[in-house]
Amino acid sequence: MHKLFFKKKFDQHFLKDHNIAKKIVNHLSFKNYNTVVEVGPGLGILTQYLLINPCNHIFLIEIDEELISFLKKNFSISKNRIIHRDFLKWNPEEMKLKNFAIIGNFPYNISSQILFHILKYNQYIPECIGMFQKEVAKRITSHKGKKTYGILSVLVQTFYDVKYLFTVKEKVFFPTPNVQSAVISLKRKNETVYCNKNMLFQCVKVAFNQRRKKLKNSLQLFNHISNFNRIPFLDKRAEELSVKEFLQLTKEIEIRK
Numbered sequence: 001m002h003k004l005f006f007k008k009k010f011d012q013h014f015l016k017d018h019n020i021a022k023k024i025v026n027h028l029s030f031k032n033y034n035t036v037v038e039v040g041p042g043l044g045i046l047t048q049y050l051l052i053n054p055c056n057h058i059f060l061i062e063i064d065e066e067l068i069s070f071l072k073k074n075f076s077i078s079k080n081r082i083i084h085r086d087f088l089k090w091n092p093e094e095m096k097l098k099n100f101a102i103i104g105n106f107p108y109n110i111s112s113q114i115l116f117h118i119l120k121y122n123q124y125i126p127e128c129i130g131m132f133q134k135e136v137a138k139r140i141t142s143h144k145g146k147k148t149y150g151i152l153s154v155l156v157q158t159f160y161d162v163k164y165l166f167t168v169k170e171k172v173f174f175p176t177p178n179v180q181s182a183v184i185s186l187k188r189k190n191e192t193v194y195c196n197k198n199m200l201f202q203c204v205k206v207a208f209n210q211r212r213k214k215l216k217n218s219l220q221l222f223n224h225i226s227n228f229n230r231i232p233f234l235d236k237r238a239e240e241l242s243v244k245e246f247l248q249l250t251k252e253i254e255i256r257k
Contacts, residue, residue: 028053041104
């Protein structure tokens, strides 16, 4: 069946192991939300376990039209909750979804973009359980001072408490990928982040795109602002700043603009 539906253009790697699928779904807390959105359900190996959990509303977002037909025929879920869409172009506000979790075995080639899309709507998403390429999962969960610490680490950890749950071997997928995978958990932080989100994204991206430079050099696009040289942390490099320090840096720049 996996062979029949596989399309290389969608970077599909179908999970075959039901024990792992059940384990992934069981990491959802189902606390303070009653809606779950599954991204890229494929042949429904996660979907079947979502349907037996205490969740009132389930939505499936799938880009592959052939898989949409399969899901509609094989799962007892209303057709208007199976959405034929590219997740990166999906806007939950159009469906008036205000509080929902996300789960999925995310395609490797767009997993970072999926995270940025989640961050765009983080105010609506209290939790996410996702399968990523192991290397990407390590970056998301990394901390300052490590080589893997970067843009994804800072931006995701600004809004979510992140936990590396477990590693998944290559053999449980079809087709077999060349890399290992990992499942991670994102749980939105209770405290409100008082910061200009666009400014934060800009600071973090610029800083890490020139990570070998000190911030006073990499952040030159802000050198026109008042008292630029008095902004804290400018003598450090991006990888030396914690998530909280990046927030403080952003606020200092915002105040002076």
